[in-house]
Amino acid sequence: xxxxxxxxxxxxxxxxxxxxxxxxxxxxxxxxxxxxxxxxxxxxxxxxxxxxxxxxxxxxxxxxxxxxxxxxxxxxxxxxxxxxxxxxxxxxxxxxxxxxxxxxxxxxxxxxxx
Amino acid sequence: xxxxxxxxxxxxxxxxxxxxxxxxxxxxxxxxxxxxxxxxxxxxxxxxxxxxxxxxxxxxxxxxxxxxxxxxxxxxxxxxxxxxxxxxxxxxxxxxxxxxxxxxxxxxxxxxxx
Numbered sequence: 413x414x415x416x417x418x419x420x421x422x423x424x425x426x427x428x429x430x431x432x433x434x435x436x437x438x439x440x441x442x443x444x445x446x447x448x449x450x451x452x453x454x455x456x457x458x459x460x461x462x463x464x465x466x467x468x469x470x471x472x473x474x475x476x477x478x479x480x481x482x483x484x485x486x487x488x489x490x491x492x493x494x495x496x497x498x499x500x501x502x503x504x505x506x507x508x509x510x511x512x513x514x515x516x517x518x519x520x521x522x523x524x525x526x
Numbered sequence: 527x528x529x530x531x532x533x534x535x536x537x538x539x540x541x542x543x544x545x546x547x548x549x550x551x552x553x554x555x556x557x558x559x560x561x562x563x564x565x566x567x568x569x570x571x572x573x574x575x576x577x578x579x580x581x582x583x584x585x586x587x588x589x590x591x592x593x594x595x596x597x598x599x600x601x602x603x604x605x606x607x608x609x610x611x612x613x614x615x616x617x618x619x620x621x622x623x624x625x626x627x628x629x630x631x632x633x634x635x636x637x638x639x640x
Binding site: 445449454455456457458459462464503505513514515516517518519 | 529559561568569571574582584614616618626628629630631632633634
Protein backbone atom coordinates (compact mmCIF):
# COMPACT_ATOMS: atom_id res chain seq x y z
CA UNK A 413 0.00 0.00 0.00
CA UNK A 414 1.10 3.52 -0.70
CA UNK A 415 1.56 6.15 1.98
CA UNK A 416 1.95 9.89 1.65
CA UNK A 417 3.42 12.01 4.42
CA UNK A 418 3.24 15.77 4.79
CA UNK A 419 5.31 16.70 7.80
CA UNK A 420 4.26 20.34 8.03
CA UNK A 421 0.71 20.71 9.35
CA UNK A 422 0.84 24.51 9.13
CA UNK A 423 3.00 27.07 7.40
CA UNK A 424 2.89 30.79 6.82
CA UNK A 425 4.62 33.10 4.37
CA UNK A 426 4.67 36.78 3.66
CA UNK A 427 3.04 37.98 0.49
CA UNK A 428 5.46 38.00 -2.47
CA UNK A 429 7.87 35.60 -0.81
CA UNK A 430 8.62 31.98 -1.71
CA UNK A 431 7.53 28.96 0.30
CA UNK A 432 8.19 25.24 -0.06
CA UNK A 433 5.81 22.53 1.12
CA UNK A 434 7.26 19.09 1.76
CA UNK A 435 5.90 15.69 0.83
CA UNK A 436 7.35 12.21 0.98
CA UNK A 437 5.74 9.01 -0.17
CA UNK A 438 6.34 5.32 -0.12
CA UNK A 439 5.55 2.89 -2.91
CA UNK A 440 6.97 -0.18 -4.55
CA UNK A 441 5.62 0.81 -7.96
CA UNK A 442 7.82 2.27 -10.64
CA UNK A 443 5.17 4.06 -12.67
CA UNK A 444 2.81 6.46 -10.94
CA UNK A 445 1.65 10.04 -10.69
CA UNK A 446 2.06 12.62 -7.97
CA UNK A 447 -0.19 15.60 -7.43
CA UNK A 448 -0.54 18.73 -5.40
CA UNK A 449 -4.10 19.85 -4.73
CA UNK A 450 -5.27 23.10 -3.21
CA UNK A 451 -8.37 23.32 -1.04
CA UNK A 452 -9.29 26.94 -0.25
CA UNK A 453 -11.64 27.78 2.61
CA UNK A 454 -14.57 27.46 0.15
CA UNK A 455 -13.67 23.75 0.12
CA UNK A 456 -13.52 22.91 -3.59
CA UNK A 457 -10.35 20.97 -4.24
CA UNK A 458 -8.46 21.97 -7.35
CA UNK A 459 -5.42 20.47 -9.00
CA UNK A 460 -2.33 22.64 -8.75
CA UNK A 461 0.28 20.53 -10.46
CA UNK A 462 0.91 16.96 -11.59
CA UNK A 463 4.12 14.99 -12.05
CA UNK A 464 4.52 11.72 -13.91
CA UNK A 465 7.08 9.49 -12.23
CA UNK A 466 8.77 8.44 -15.44
CA UNK A 467 9.49 12.07 -16.36
CA UNK A 468 12.70 13.39 -14.88
CA UNK A 469 11.90 17.00 -15.61
CA UNK A 470 10.18 18.78 -12.76
CA UNK A 471 6.69 20.05 -13.55
CA UNK A 472 5.95 23.78 -13.43
CA UNK A 473 2.71 25.75 -13.63
CA UNK A 474 3.27 29.49 -13.54
CA UNK A 475 4.28 30.32 -9.94
CA UNK A 476 4.08 26.68 -8.84
CA UNK A 477 6.87 24.20 -9.34
CA UNK A 478 7.88 20.88 -7.87
CA UNK A 479 11.13 19.29 -6.85
CA UNK A 480 10.68 15.61 -7.62
CA UNK A 481 13.35 13.31 -6.23
CA UNK A 482 12.31 9.81 -7.26
CA UNK A 483 15.07 7.93 -5.47
CA UNK A 484 14.40 9.78 -2.24
CA UNK A 485 10.62 9.53 -2.80
CA UNK A 486 10.25 13.22 -2.21
CA UNK A 487 7.88 15.61 -3.96
CA UNK A 488 7.96 19.18 -2.66
CA UNK A 489 5.93 22.13 -3.93
CA UNK A 490 7.45 25.56 -4.32
CA UNK A 491 5.20 28.59 -4.54
CA UNK A 492 6.94 31.70 -5.78
CA UNK A 493 5.69 35.27 -5.35
CA UNK A 494 3.04 34.11 -2.86
CA UNK A 495 -0.34 35.79 -3.13
CA UNK A 496 -3.14 36.16 -0.60
CA UNK A 497 -5.27 33.88 -2.76
CA UNK A 498 -2.77 31.08 -2.20
CA UNK A 499 -4.06 30.74 1.37
CA UNK A 500 -5.47 27.22 1.50
CA UNK A 501 -4.85 23.68 2.59
CA UNK A 502 -2.50 21.88 0.24
CA UNK A 503 -2.62 18.14 -0.23
CA UNK A 504 0.03 15.96 -1.75
CA UNK A 505 -1.38 12.86 -3.42
CA UNK A 506 -0.18 9.67 -5.08
CA UNK A 507 -2.00 7.98 -7.92
CA UNK A 508 -1.65 4.61 -9.58
CA UNK A 509 -1.43 4.81 -13.32
CA UNK A 510 -4.75 3.27 -14.18
CA UNK A 511 -6.74 3.29 -10.98
CA UNK A 512 -9.29 5.97 -10.29
CA UNK A 513 -8.05 6.44 -6.76
CA UNK A 514 -5.49 8.61 -5.09
CA UNK A 515 -3.81 8.38 -1.71
CA UNK A 516 -3.65 11.73 0.02
CA UNK A 517 -1.38 13.16 2.68
CA UNK A 518 -2.86 14.86 5.72
CA UNK A 519 -2.43 18.30 4.22
CA UNK A 520 -0.53 21.48 5.01
CA UNK A 521 -2.44 24.63 5.89
CA UNK A 522 -0.71 27.56 4.24
CA UNK A 523 -1.44 31.12 5.29
CA UNK A 524 -0.16 33.99 3.18
CA UNK A 525 0.19 37.14 5.26
CA UNK A 526 -0.08 40.66 3.83
CA UNK B 527 -18.87 23.93 -18.83
CA UNK B 528 -20.56 22.94 -15.59
CA UNK B 529 -18.37 21.55 -12.83
CA UNK B 530 -18.93 18.59 -10.56
CA UNK B 531 -22.13 19.05 -8.61
CA UNK B 532 -22.77 17.44 -5.26
CA UNK B 533 -26.09 17.51 -3.50
CA UNK B 534 -27.06 18.26 -0.88
CA UNK B 535 -24.34 20.59 0.40
CA UNK B 536 -25.25 20.07 4.04
CA UNK B 537 -27.03 17.27 5.82
CA UNK B 538 -27.85 16.48 9.43
CA UNK B 539 -28.89 12.94 10.28
CA UNK B 540 -29.52 10.96 13.42
CA UNK B 541 -27.44 7.97 14.42
CA UNK B 542 -28.93 4.79 12.98
CA UNK B 543 -30.50 6.46 9.97
CA UNK B 544 -29.33 6.06 6.41
CA UNK B 545 -28.33 8.74 3.92
CA UNK B 546 -27.86 9.05 0.17
CA UNK B 547 -25.51 11.58 -1.39
CA UNK B 548 -25.46 12.50 -5.06
CA UNK B 549 -22.70 13.47 -7.46
CA UNK B 550 -23.17 14.71 -11.01
CA UNK B 551 -19.89 14.61 -12.91
CA UNK B 552 -18.72 16.92 -15.64
CA UNK B 553 -20.37 16.08 -18.93
CA UNK B 554 -18.41 13.39 -20.74
CA UNK B 555 -16.66 12.13 -17.63
CA UNK B 556 -17.22 8.45 -17.00
CA UNK B 557 -15.25 7.95 -13.79
CA UNK B 558 -16.51 9.08 -10.40
CA UNK B 559 -14.53 8.60 -7.20
CA UNK B 560 -15.71 9.23 -3.66
CA UNK B 561 -13.63 10.36 -0.69
CA UNK B 562 -14.33 10.93 2.97
CA UNK B 563 -12.55 13.90 4.55
CA UNK B 564 -12.27 14.22 8.31
CA UNK B 565 -9.89 16.27 10.47
CA UNK B 566 -8.47 13.17 12.10
CA UNK B 567 -8.18 10.81 9.12
CA UNK B 568 -7.64 13.23 6.27
CA UNK B 569 -8.89 12.19 2.85
CA UNK B 570 -9.78 8.53 2.57
CA UNK B 571 -10.74 6.82 -0.67
CA UNK B 572 -14.15 5.17 -0.59
CA UNK B 573 -14.72 3.78 -4.09
CA UNK B 574 -14.57 4.54 -7.77
CA UNK B 575 -17.13 3.86 -10.45
CA UNK B 576 -16.56 3.68 -14.16
CA UNK B 577 -19.27 2.94 -16.69
CA UNK B 578 -21.72 1.85 -13.97
CA UNK B 579 -19.25 -0.64 -12.45
CA UNK B 580 -17.36 -0.35 -9.21
CA UNK B 581 -13.75 -0.55 -10.25
CA UNK B 582 -11.92 0.23 -7.03
CA UNK B 583 -12.86 0.09 -3.38
CA UNK B 584 -11.23 1.48 -0.26
CA UNK B 585 -11.19 0.04 3.24
CA UNK B 586 -14.61 1.05 4.46
CA UNK B 587 -17.27 -1.20 6.02
CA UNK B 588 -20.15 -2.55 3.98
CA UNK B 589 -22.41 0.18 5.35
CA UNK B 590 -20.87 2.38 2.69
CA UNK B 591 -22.09 1.60 -0.79
CA UNK B 592 -22.49 3.34 -4.08
CA UNK B 593 -23.73 3.07 -7.59
CA UNK B 594 -23.44 4.81 -10.90
CA UNK B 595 -26.14 5.39 -13.45
CA UNK B 596 -25.98 5.27 -17.22
CA UNK B 597 -25.59 9.06 -17.35
CA UNK B 598 -22.51 8.72 -15.08
CA UNK B 599 -24.24 10.34 -12.12
CA UNK B 600 -23.28 8.56 -8.94
CA UNK B 601 -24.81 8.09 -5.53
CA UNK B 602 -23.31 6.88 -2.34
CA UNK B 603 -25.32 5.48 0.50
CA UNK B 604 -24.41 5.07 4.14
CA UNK B 605 -26.66 2.87 6.23
CA UNK B 606 -26.94 2.68 10.00
CA UNK B 607 -25.14 5.97 10.50
CA UNK B 608 -22.60 6.30 13.29
CA UNK B 609 -21.28 9.46 14.91
CA UNK B 610 -17.91 8.77 13.29
CA UNK B 611 -19.44 9.06 9.84
CA UNK B 612 -19.63 12.82 10.29
CA UNK B 613 -17.39 14.16 7.56
CA UNK B 614 -17.09 16.05 4.33
CA UNK B 615 -17.78 13.69 1.45
CA UNK B 616 -16.11 14.65 -1.79
CA UNK B 617 -16.58 13.23 -5.22
CA UNK B 618 -14.23 13.65 -8.14
CA UNK B 619 -14.88 13.00 -11.80
CA UNK B 620 -12.51 12.39 -14.68
CA UNK B 621 -12.70 11.20 -18.26
CA UNK B 622 -11.39 7.71 -17.62
CA UNK B 623 -10.19 7.57 -14.04
CA UNK B 624 -6.63 7.08 -15.18
CA UNK B 625 -4.05 9.26 -13.55
CA UNK B 626 -3.11 10.75 -16.90
CA UNK B 627 -6.46 12.56 -16.92
CA UNK B 628 -7.27 15.35 -14.52
CA UNK B 629 -9.77 14.75 -11.74
CA UNK B 630 -12.18 17.54 -10.85
CA UNK B 631 -13.68 17.73 -7.40
CA UNK B 632 -17.08 18.87 -6.28
CA UNK B 633 -17.61 21.17 -3.32
CA UNK B 634 -18.60 18.27 -1.13
CA UNK B 635 -21.47 17.30 1.12
CA UNK B 636 -21.01 18.08 4.79
CA UNK B 637 -22.70 15.27 6.75
CA UNK B 638 -23.27 15.68 10.45
CA UNK B 639 -24.51 12.71 12.45
CA UNK B 640 -26.06 13.52 15.81
